[in-house]
Amino acid sequence: MQDMNRRDFIRLLGATGAVSGLTVMGIPTAVLAKASGKVIVVGGGFGGATCAQYLKRWGPDIDVTLVERESKYVTCPFSNEVLAGDLPMDKITFSYDGLKAKGIKVITDEVTGVDAGSKKVTLKGGDSMSADMVVLSPGIKFIYGRVENDDKVAESMPHAWKAGPQTLLLRKQIEAMKDGGTVLILPPPKPFRCPPGPYERASLIAHYLKNNKPKSKIIIVDSNESHSKQKSFHAGWKHLYGMGEGKMIHWIKETEGGKIEKVDPSTMTVTKEFGDKFKGDVINFIPYQKAADLVHKAGLTNKDGWCDVHQDTFESKVAKGVYVLGDACVAGAMPKSGHSANSQAKNCAAAIVSKLAGQEMPTPTYANTCYSLISPDFGISVAAVYGFKEGSIKKIAAGVTPPHPKEKDRFYKNEAKYAKGWYNSITMDMFG
Amino acid sequence: MTCKIVAQTGLAAGLLGILLVGGVASAGDVSRGALLASHCETCHGMGGKGAMPNPAINGMDVADMVDIMKAFASKEESSTMMYRHAQGYTEEELKMMAEYLKGK
Numbered sequence: 410m411q412d413m414n415r416r417d418f419i420r421l422l423g424a425t426g427a428v429s430g431l432t433v434m435g436i437p438t439a440v441l442a443k444a445s446g447k448v449i450v451v452g453g454g455f456g457g458a459t460c461a462q463y464l465k466r467w468g469p470d471i472d473v474t475l476v477e478r479e480s481k482y483v484t485c486p487f488s489n490e491v492l493a494g495d496l497p498m499d500k501i502t503f504s505y506d507g508l509k510a511k512g513i514k515v516i517t518d519e520v521t522g523v524d525a526g527s528k529k530v531t532l533k534g535g536d537s538m539s540a541d542m543v544v545l546s547p548g549i550k551f552i553y554g555r556v557e558n559d560d561k562v563a564e565s566m567p568h569a570w571k572a573g574p575q576t577l578l579l580r581k582q583i584e585a586m587k588d589g590g591t592v593l594i595l596p597p598p599k600p601f602r603c604p605p606g607p608y609e610r611a612s613l614i615a616h617y618l619k620n621n622k623p624k625s626k627i628i629i630v631d632s633n634e635s636h637s638k639q640k641s642f643h644a645g646w647k648h649l650y651g652m653g654e655g656k657m658i659h660w661i662k663e664t665e666g667g668k669i670e671k672v673d674p675s676t677m678t679v680t681k682e683f684g685d686k687f688k689g690d691v692i693n694f695i696p697y698q699k700a701a702d703l704v705h706k707a708g709l710t711n712k713d714g715w716c717d718v719h720q721d722t723f724e725s726k727v728a729k730g731v732y733v734l735g736d737a738c739v740a741g742a743m744p745k746s747g748h749s750a751n752s753q754a755k756n757c758a759a760a761i762v763s764k765l766a767g768q769e770m771p772t773p774t775y776a777n778t779c780y781s782l783i784s785p786d787f788g789i790s791v792a793a794v795y796g797f798k799e800g801s802i803k804k805i806a807a808g809v810t811p812p813h814p815k816e817k818d819r820f821y822k823n824e825a826k827y828a829k830g831w832y833n834s835i836t837m838d839m840f841g
Numbered sequence: 842m843t844c845k846i847v848a849q850t851g852l853a854a855g856l857l858g859i860l861l862v863g864g865v866a867s868a869g870d871v872s873r874g875a876l877l878a879s880h881c882e883t884c885h886g887m888g889g890k891g892a893m894p895n896p897a898i899n900g901m902d903v904a905d906m907v908d909i910m911k912a913f914a915s916k917e918e919s920s921t922m923m924y925r926h927a928q929g930y931t932e933e934e935l936k937m938m939a940e941y942l943k944g945k
């Protein structure tokens with residue numbers, strides 16, 4: 410054995426087809442490798458929690474620490490169901506006990522600084538710690554000043570774009586609204602977290618209104634001229650609620666009157682660039698978005714406010730040994746979704762484990778799926794598989810659920826059913 | 842030819858035995874099959890063991906898995922979701938993930 414190096418050995422196994430045989434038996438392919446070192450992951454959401462889990466799974470000897478500001482995580486996926494009164498908050502709230510049980514150190518604190526050079530992370534409590542590698546998945550922050558008064562309306566026009574108290578506040582306002590009232594939903598210009606999110610939200614609020622306040626209306630005053638799964642959403646709206654001016658859901662695109670210029674909490678009105686005014690009884694103003702503060706302060710963002718990374722490993726293009734995942738990074742053709750962040754996290758974990766073991770990472774592979782419920786029993790989705798080509802993430806295969814009634818009714822019902830399966834599975838992947 | 846493969850497989854298995862006995866087989870590795878399959882586990886639960894109501898896909902025969910994935914991709918086997926994922930992988934990749942999931 411001494412005179413045969415690891416590569417030769419692996420080549421021999423490969424030649425016999427036994428490499429795959431070994432993985433079947435649950436034995437790692439590169440039996441001589443051992444990944445060890447210290448990795449700090451910041452942010453315990455879709456990117457961070459998944460990355461910590463897979464670092465530990467694929468590199469059990471790696472010292473993995475997860476730092477998260479909150480003691481519990483509330484998922485944005487299925488928060489529109491909470492908003493519509495179909496699900497209690499505790500069903501979308503998770504603790505980090507599952508990660509702790511696997512030997513991941515979990516620290517509940519806010520990271521105030523990341524020194525990219527020394528891989529030193531400073532906590533609000535004053536402590537600091539260093540690692541071989543730092544992974545950041547801190548999500549988004551809202552940026553204000555693009556729309557007049559946009560920094561003053563978090564209470565009067567809740568965004569509910571980070572799940573938690575904001576979700577419950579918007580829920581309370583919708584519940585308190587009189588029958589015959591108007592709900593305005595104001596999506597920001599792309600790119601933003603969860604491209605189908607505002608339209609799923611309109612759907613599930615419509616479902617609530619139809620059953621409880623049927624004279625009410627929803628107007629989506631969009632700052633975009635098209636939206637995710639558009640045809641399938643619109644067909645579903647027509648089928649279930651009625652769509653168009655005077656109907657339950659009315660969608661006004663950006664080209665009709667321009668972007669939103671002003672929100673006024675004292676009169677509960679919204680004004681578009683070319684003067685059109687809308688009055689709402691409940692207003693859901695979703696602010697413009699950028700990568701979270703943490704990565705700005707660490708100097709990791711580009712001129713647009715997002716982080717450029719090597720899209721195979723997710724290592725920052727400006728800081729070696731620092732990796733950025735999820736909503737905060739630029740990931741080629743992938744949308745900003747929880748499923749995308751989960752997929753990116755697995756590639757990042759594979760890259761780090763391989764690097765710490767002195768191996769090449771396996772060829773990256775990525776996937777995304779975004780289910781949207783148009784009602785609790787009517788689902789649609791978009792799904793794609795991606796590969797790494799010429800330095801960026803490109804689509805290999807993709808598809809959207811065909812608009813109703815191209816498929817049988819049970820198809821949409823099954824999509825709604827499997828959406829819950831997706832949720833159960835991905836949250837198990839993160840927190841189980 | 843067949844003989845040679847058998848001989849090499851035997852050698853490899855022998856070496857593996859030595860490594861295992863020597864306790865060298867240690868943690869810290871991720872195979873291509875594991876990375877590919879981790880993208881199935883997102884919906885099918887850890888180790889592909891299922892996540893209600895999504896079906897379990899672990900322990901399946903490799904040829905059967907490749908077969909059904911190709912049938913999903915061509916829509917010969919109807920599905921709400923799977924055709925879109927199945928279309929994203931080559932046969933070689935399907936085999937690698939199937940081999941990984943078979944052992945779970």
Ligand SMILES: Cc1cc2nc3c(=O)[nH]c(=O)nc-3n(C[C@H](O)[C@H](O)[C@H](O)COP(=O)(O)OP(=O)(O)OC[C@H]3O[C@@H](n4cnc5c(N)ncnc54)[C@H](O)[C@@H]3O)c2cc1C
Nearest residue numbers: 452454455456478485486520547548603735736746747748
């Ligand atoms: C209404 C809505 C519905 C959605 N539905 C879906 C869906 O159905 N499917 C889907 O795939 N995606 C969905 N999304 C998108 C999804 O929620 C995000 O894309 C995903 O959360 C991104 O993951 P992330 O890891 O980048 O950020 P996050 O999940 O936001 O995690 C970031 C974490 O970092 C922590 N953090 C930030 N800064 C610090 C700091 N300085 N110190 C310590 N901790 C810090 C935060 O507290 C947070 O827990 C939805 C989003 C919304 C708003």
